[in-house]
Amino acid sequence: MVRLLLGLVAALILGLASAQAEPLVIHAGGSAYKFEVEVVTTPETRAQGLMYRKSMAANAGMLFIYPGEQAVSFWMKNTLIPLDMLFLKADGSIAHIAHSAVPLDETPIDSGAAVKAVLEVNGGTAAALGIKEGDRVEYPDRPSR
Template sequence: MIARVFLVLVLGFASFAGPAAALESFGKSQLTVETAGGGKFRFTVEVAQTPAQQAQGLMFREKMAPEAGMLFTYDQPQFATFWMKNTLIPLDMLFIGADGRIVNIHERATPHSLDGIRSAGPILGVLEINGGLSARLGIRPGDRVVHPLFGTAK
């Protein structure tokens, strides 16, 4: 009984203390996007695997390094919908199929928007990078993402 009361108090304090009190931590990984034009762009990504990590994503971040991103992973191919609630920076969302090919890209998602951003087909992962970066680098649907999740790592 004492442990239960303590847990309720701790959880109550965490929710009262604001978003920083309960932020998830993420493991990191490397991935490369290979474009049809011959470009190879390497990113250091935080990996969102658990439901809690995926729910938080890049919320509350004020900035992100140009070569950084977040990779959301799924156990099996599925349609996915994202939103930008509590996300402070514009993002490009690259929806990636099980074969490692980019299915579709949503560029410059609007911070704080509650509009759903949907994959155009079943995907195994979503890569979020700084808004406008995919256009600047020439990344397009059909380009290849090299990462162990997709069985494309060299």
């Protein structure tokens, strides 16, 4: 039974890891930073997120898209790498940034506002690139304006 469960978890992780990446651009400080992100839109894929991943490429991330704007809360349970969480309004503007969320921490990280999407990138990325609240993100579900 344990072996079967571990096999299912591994299959799920490998399935997410091999998901097709989609382009995303963060516009900050007069620059455009390009990322390749996995887009998750279902409750099941949002629940899994980046759990159990041991690393992520510098220009990679995961984009959680919700059906409408809503307050959301994340945690780092079973997440092994530090993450920056960018909480995005429907217009693509960054409402809030949670910097360098601590791996395995179960403390809730709230959006602070109703958001349409959340972008997770490697911890420290937002600070290193000068990304701030109010900057804009152009992502697959929301074309640029």
